[in-house]
Amino acid sequence: MLSLLRGSLSILGFLALWEIAARSGLVPTDYFPAPLLVGETLVAEIGRGEIVSAFVATFLRALIGATAASLLAIAMALLAARYAIVRRAFDPIAEFLRPLPPAALVPLAIFFLGLGWKLYGFILVFACFWPVYLNAAQALAATPRVQVETARSFGYGDWAILAHVRLPAALPTIFIGVRMAASIGLIAAIAAEMIAGRDGLGFYLMDAGLSLRVPETFAGLVAAMVAGLLINALVMVLRALTIGWHVQLTRMEAGA
């Protein structure tokens, strides 16, 4: 509680300094509008509705894309964990494709997929898949041997061990990947909207920025920040619901 208060104070202090700097003419207000003006613009924009629909579009794209990619990546990692041949066949492909920055794929994807939802689907799933797959594959391969042997001695077969031991044991690490996927999803959605979009925060930011509506551009930044905070909060809630035991254990080990 105290740390939250201290955190808020330092942010408020930063905003106050910015406000003073803007008013005293230390910085050119055409490019760095004062926080209060940005706030007013944001309220006005919300009233007009455009920024709201842009926010919703981007947020849903990131959320759906990251969710679909995570489920796909976990399924793939489970198959790779179960069948060595899948892992041997897929891992070199993963190493080959992973370094590709998703935004670089947009022009080619437009050519094949057009400008609609298929484009977003492809770019987002491609961008969010890797962190989840790599974390999941690594964690599923690292189950403590004694847990697997215990399960076998109690009559669990390979699939049952995967479901009852290896997957639950891997979930804490999988969530590290999911959390990365959520923020990457937002980055990829905004990047794709900037390059090829007709709506969403990426389009809104480009539109406002290129037409030199600076306060609106800053309002768009605030909206993007809120989207980032919200999607991360969703992951953290899901994590607490799924692996509450791990959250508790980590806290205990940290001595808090």
Next chain:
Amino acid sequence: MTVPVLNATNVTKSLGGTPIIGGLTLSAEQGEFISVVGPSGCGKTTLLTCLSGLRNVDAGEVSFEGQKLDGPPDGMALIFQDYSRSLLPWRRNVDNVLFGMRRMTGVSAQEKRAKAMEMLAAVGLSKFETHFPWQVSGGMQQRVAIARALAARPHLLLLDEPLAAVDAQTRADIQDLLLSLARQFQKTCLLVTHDVDEAIYMADRVIVLSNRPTHVIADLQVPLPKPRDQIATRSEPEFLRLREKVLTLIRSMRTAA
């Protein structure tokens, strides 16, 4: 003559080209408590994984209740030394016990749960059913592992140095708990340990293993009165005689190695 619960004949096993077990023969009769001791690094744990069906043997044969082993059989349960890792940290203690009851079919979930609670009570953990394993002490964790093994209703319990990692007081308590449970549920037990005193204290029979590739070099009856007592039993002349004999055997192998 009845069929032995466990029978190993001329078992040979190598791991990564190193011979670990070399022509080992032993058997366990119904209701017996057997301790297996040997010099450190002689392959006790490998032996146990072979006896439990977790590993196949290279030559020879292991049979359980007359059936040749091919994978871990129904009716055998293992208790590992590494209890903190063999328990599943995402399951509460009662759910860890339930984990051991997979082979119990045709029983409602409610009955299973009741049975799991009963087993936790038998090891003295009634109040800790809903704790996670990592919320209780090491000794309690090993008790959860014991309850889980018993809940599988095994005829044979294999114990792999289960008390090596707990403090002396807890070790004595759990030794006595294991003895009374083995008696109460009429289990056949095979305990692998490096602690000679523990081996004699617990067992009806002590089997001494050689260096690698390991085989049986002595098979000694323990004619000590039961129930055992931590103070009285350990000061019996017979206890001391056996202790000296086993320690001498192990020392002779250490100098030979």
